[in-house]
Amino acid sequence: MQDRLPHEKGFHVSWDQLHRDARALAWRLDGHGPDPEGWRAVVAITRGGMAPAMIVARELDIRTVDTISVKSYNHQTQSEPRVIKFPDMELMGKGRGVLIVDDLVDTGRTLEVVRAHLPEAHVATVYAKPQGRNQVDSYITEVSQDTWIFFPWDMALQYVQPYRGTD
Ligand SMILES: O=P(O)(O)OC[C@H]1O[C@H](OP(=O)(O)OP(=O)(O)O)[C@H](O)[C@@H]1O
Numbered sequence: 001m002q003d004r005l006p007h008e009k010g011f012h013v014s015w016d017q018l019h020r021d022a023r024a025l026a027w028r029l030d031g032h033g034p035d036p037e038g039w040r041a042v043v044a045i046t047r048g049g050m051a052p053a054m055i056v057a058r059e060l061d062i063r064t065v066d067t068i069s070v071k072s073y074n075h076q077t078q079s080e081p082r083v084i085k086f087p088d089m090e091l092m093g094k095g096r097g098v099l100i101v102d103d104l105v106d107t108g109r110t111l112e113v114v115r116a117h118l119p120e121a122h123v124a125t126v127y128a129k130p131q132g133r134n135q136v137d138s139y140i141t142e143v144s145q146d147t148w149i150f151f152p153w154d155m156a157l158q159y160v161q162p163y164r165g166t167d
Protein backbone atom coordinates (compact mmCIF):
# COMPACT_ATOMS: atom_id res chain seq x y z
CA MET A 1 0.00 0.00 0.00
CA GLN A 2 2.93 2.30 0.74
CA ASP A 3 3.68 2.88 -2.94
CA ARG A 4 0.04 3.80 -3.65
CA LEU A 5 0.09 6.71 -1.18
CA PRO A 6 0.04 9.61 -0.61
CA HIS A 7 -3.09 10.51 -2.50
CA GLU A 8 -4.22 14.08 -2.49
CA LYS A 9 -7.75 13.36 -1.45
CA GLY A 10 -9.50 10.87 0.78
CA PHE A 11 -12.99 9.48 0.14
CA HIS A 12 -14.21 7.88 3.36
CA VAL A 13 -17.00 5.35 2.98
CA SER A 14 -19.11 4.31 5.99
CA TRP A 15 -20.83 0.92 6.25
CA ASP A 16 -24.12 2.69 5.69
CA GLN A 17 -22.88 4.39 2.53
CA LEU A 18 -21.37 1.16 1.23
CA HIS A 19 -24.67 -0.62 1.85
CA ARG A 20 -26.61 2.06 -0.04
CA ASP A 21 -24.15 2.12 -2.95
CA ALA A 22 -23.98 -1.69 -3.25
CA ARG A 23 -27.79 -1.81 -3.22
CA ALA A 24 -27.92 0.85 -5.92
CA LEU A 25 -25.51 -1.28 -7.96
CA ALA A 26 -27.77 -4.33 -7.55
CA TRP A 27 -30.86 -2.40 -8.62
CA ARG A 28 -29.02 -1.10 -11.67
CA LEU A 29 -28.05 -4.63 -12.67
CA ASP A 30 -31.50 -6.12 -12.12
CA GLY A 31 -33.03 -7.30 -15.38
CA HIS A 32 -29.91 -6.62 -17.43
CA GLY A 33 -28.55 -10.17 -17.58
CA PRO A 34 -28.03 -11.80 -20.99
CA ASP A 35 -30.75 -14.42 -20.41
CA PRO A 36 -34.41 -14.07 -19.38
CA GLU A 37 -33.86 -16.09 -16.19
CA GLY A 38 -31.51 -13.37 -14.92
CA TRP A 39 -28.04 -13.49 -13.42
CA ARG A 40 -27.10 -17.04 -12.48
CA ALA A 41 -24.08 -16.50 -10.21
CA VAL A 42 -21.96 -13.91 -8.42
CA VAL A 43 -18.18 -14.10 -8.23
CA ALA A 44 -16.60 -11.83 -5.59
CA ILE A 45 -13.03 -10.68 -6.03
CA THR A 46 -11.49 -11.25 -2.62
CA ARG A 47 -11.25 -9.65 -0.30
CA GLY A 48 -12.75 -6.21 -0.96
CA GLY A 49 -15.44 -7.54 -3.27
CA MET A 50 -16.95 -9.85 -0.67
CA ALA A 51 -19.12 -7.35 1.22
CA PRO A 52 -20.59 -5.71 -1.91
CA ALA A 53 -21.04 -9.14 -3.54
CA MET A 54 -23.06 -10.36 -0.58
CA ILE A 55 -25.33 -7.31 -0.77
CA VAL A 56 -25.78 -7.65 -4.55
CA ALA A 57 -26.51 -11.39 -4.25
CA ARG A 58 -29.05 -10.73 -1.52
CA GLU A 59 -30.87 -8.01 -3.48
CA LEU A 60 -31.00 -10.06 -6.67
CA ASP A 61 -31.78 -13.38 -4.91
CA ILE A 62 -28.70 -15.09 -6.34
CA ARG A 63 -27.71 -18.13 -4.27
CA THR A 64 -24.66 -19.26 -6.24
CA VAL A 65 -21.79 -17.15 -4.90
CA ASP A 66 -18.13 -17.94 -5.42
CA THR A 67 -14.78 -16.13 -5.12
CA ILE A 68 -11.70 -15.41 -7.18
CA SER A 69 -8.44 -14.27 -5.63
CA VAL A 70 -5.80 -12.25 -7.47
CA LYS A 71 -2.30 -11.70 -6.11
CA SER A 72 -0.61 -8.55 -7.34
CA TYR A 73 2.51 -8.58 -5.20
CA ASN A 74 5.18 -11.21 -4.65
CA HIS A 75 6.65 -10.43 -1.23
CA GLN A 76 7.47 -6.76 -1.71
CA THR A 77 8.21 -6.67 -5.40
CA GLN A 78 5.40 -5.92 -7.79
CA SER A 79 4.81 -8.72 -10.26
CA GLU A 80 2.20 -9.46 -12.91
CA PRO A 81 -1.07 -10.06 -11.10
CA ARG A 82 -2.13 -13.69 -11.24
CA VAL A 83 -5.09 -15.71 -10.04
CA ILE A 84 -4.21 -17.78 -6.97
CA LYS A 85 -7.73 -19.14 -6.33
CA PHE A 86 -10.34 -19.78 -9.01
CA PRO A 87 -14.10 -20.13 -8.67
CA ASP A 88 -15.71 -23.37 -9.84
CA MET A 89 -14.85 -22.95 -13.53
CA GLU A 90 -17.02 -25.88 -14.60
CA LEU A 91 -20.00 -23.96 -13.24
CA MET A 92 -18.87 -20.54 -14.47
CA GLY A 93 -17.85 -21.52 -18.01
CA LYS A 94 -16.84 -18.39 -19.92
CA GLY A 95 -18.90 -16.29 -17.54
CA ARG A 96 -22.17 -15.82 -19.39
CA GLY A 97 -24.81 -14.68 -16.89
CA VAL A 98 -22.18 -14.31 -14.17
CA LEU A 99 -21.67 -11.09 -12.21
CA ILE A 100 -18.12 -10.35 -11.10
CA VAL A 101 -18.21 -7.92 -8.16
CA ASP A 102 -15.42 -5.86 -6.63
CA ASP A 103 -15.36 -2.88 -4.30
CA LEU A 104 -13.48 -0.66 -6.76
CA VAL A 105 -11.39 -0.45 -9.87
CA ASP A 106 -8.25 1.66 -9.69
CA THR A 107 -5.64 0.93 -12.39
CA GLY A 108 -7.77 -1.90 -13.81
CA ARG A 109 -4.98 -4.49 -13.55
CA THR A 110 -6.93 -6.80 -11.23
CA LEU A 111 -9.97 -6.80 -13.52
CA GLU A 112 -7.86 -7.30 -16.61
CA VAL A 113 -6.62 -10.61 -15.19
CA VAL A 114 -10.06 -11.68 -13.98
CA ARG A 115 -11.71 -10.86 -17.32
CA ALA A 116 -9.16 -12.97 -19.17
CA HIS A 117 -10.54 -16.04 -17.37
CA LEU A 118 -14.26 -15.13 -17.52
CA PRO A 119 -14.52 -13.13 -20.76
CA GLU A 120 -18.33 -13.25 -21.01
CA ALA A 121 -19.02 -12.18 -17.42
CA HIS A 122 -20.42 -8.76 -16.48
CA VAL A 123 -18.00 -6.81 -14.29
CA ALA A 124 -19.47 -4.52 -11.64
CA THR A 125 -17.73 -2.38 -9.03
CA VAL A 126 -19.19 0.03 -6.52
CA TYR A 127 -16.54 2.70 -7.12
CA ALA A 128 -14.33 3.47 -10.12
CA LYS A 129 -11.30 5.61 -10.93
CA PRO A 130 -10.78 6.87 -14.50
CA GLN A 131 -7.73 4.75 -15.32
CA GLY A 132 -9.59 1.48 -14.82
CA ARG A 133 -13.08 2.55 -15.77
CA ASN A 134 -13.09 0.84 -19.17
CA GLN A 135 -12.53 -2.54 -17.44
CA VAL A 136 -15.94 -2.18 -15.73
CA ASP A 137 -19.38 -2.72 -17.25
CA SER A 138 -21.32 -1.14 -14.36
CA TYR A 139 -20.37 1.04 -11.40
CA ILE A 140 -22.05 3.56 -9.11
CA THR A 141 -19.66 6.37 -8.14
CA GLU A 142 -16.54 7.68 -9.84
CA VAL A 143 -13.74 9.38 -7.93
CA SER A 144 -10.64 11.06 -9.32
CA GLN A 145 -7.42 9.08 -9.82
CA ASP A 146 -5.65 10.96 -7.02
CA THR A 147 -8.32 10.01 -4.48
CA TRP A 148 -7.76 7.15 -2.05
CA ILE A 149 -10.96 5.35 -1.08
CA PHE A 150 -11.09 4.31 2.57
CA PHE A 151 -13.44 1.42 3.22
CA PRO A 152 -15.26 0.83 6.52
CA TRP A 153 -13.37 -2.41 7.21
CA ASP A 154 -10.10 -0.42 7.20
CA MET A 155 -11.32 2.30 9.57
CA ALA A 156 -12.34 2.78 13.21
CA LEU A 157 -14.18 5.51 15.10
CA GLN A 158 -11.77 7.75 16.96
CA TYR A 159 -11.60 11.08 18.76
CA VAL A 160 -10.84 14.21 16.70
CA GLN A 161 -9.81 17.60 18.03
CA PRO A 162 -12.44 20.38 17.76
CA TYR A 163 -11.96 22.63 14.75
CA ARG A 164 -11.45 25.61 17.07
CA GLY A 165 -8.85 24.16 19.41
CA THR A 166 -8.52 25.07 23.09
CA ASP A 167 -5.03 25.96 24.46
O1 LIG B 1 -7.64 -1.74 -10.25
P1 LIG B 1 -6.46 -2.16 -9.43
O2 LIG B 1 -5.33 -1.15 -9.47
O3 LIG B 1 -5.98 -3.55 -9.73
O4 LIG B 1 -6.88 -2.11 -7.89
C1 LIG B 1 -8.15 -2.50 -7.43
C2 LIG B 1 -8.04 -3.67 -6.49
O5 LIG B 1 -7.17 -3.34 -5.38
C3 LIG B 1 -7.84 -3.62 -4.15
O6 LIG B 1 -7.64 -4.96 -3.77
P2 LIG B 1 -6.29 -5.48 -3.12
O7 LIG B 1 -5.46 -6.15 -4.16
O8 LIG B 1 -5.63 -4.37 -2.36
O9 LIG B 1 -6.74 -6.63 -2.13
P3 LIG B 1 -7.96 -6.72 -1.08
O10 LIG B 1 -9.23 -6.68 -1.86
O11 LIG B 1 -7.74 -8.02 -0.42
O12 LIG B 1 -7.83 -5.56 -0.13
C4 LIG B 1 -9.31 -3.43 -4.50
O13 LIG B 1 -10.13 -4.19 -3.59
C5 LIG B 1 -9.41 -3.99 -5.89
O14 LIG B 1 -9.61 -5.38 -5.90
Ligand code: HPA
Nearest residue numbers: 104106147148149150151
Ligand atom coordinates in the same frame (compact mmCIF):
# COMPACT_ATOMS: atom_id res chain seq x y z
O1 HPA C 1 -8.39 3.78 -3.44
C1 HPA C 1 -8.22 2.62 -2.97
N1 HPA C 1 -8.71 2.29 -1.73
C2 HPA C 1 -8.55 1.07 -1.18
N2 HPA C 1 -7.92 0.06 -1.82
C3 HPA C 1 -7.42 0.32 -3.05
N3 HPA C 1 -6.76 -0.49 -3.90
C4 HPA C 1 -6.44 0.22 -4.99
N4 HPA C 1 -6.91 1.49 -4.88
C5 HPA C 1 -7.54 1.58 -3.67
Ligand SMILES: [Mg+2]
Nearest residue numbers: 046047048049
Ligand atom coordinates in the same frame (compact mmCIF):
# COMPACT_ATOMS: atom_id res chain seq x y z
MG1 LIG D 1 -9.48 -6.21 -3.88
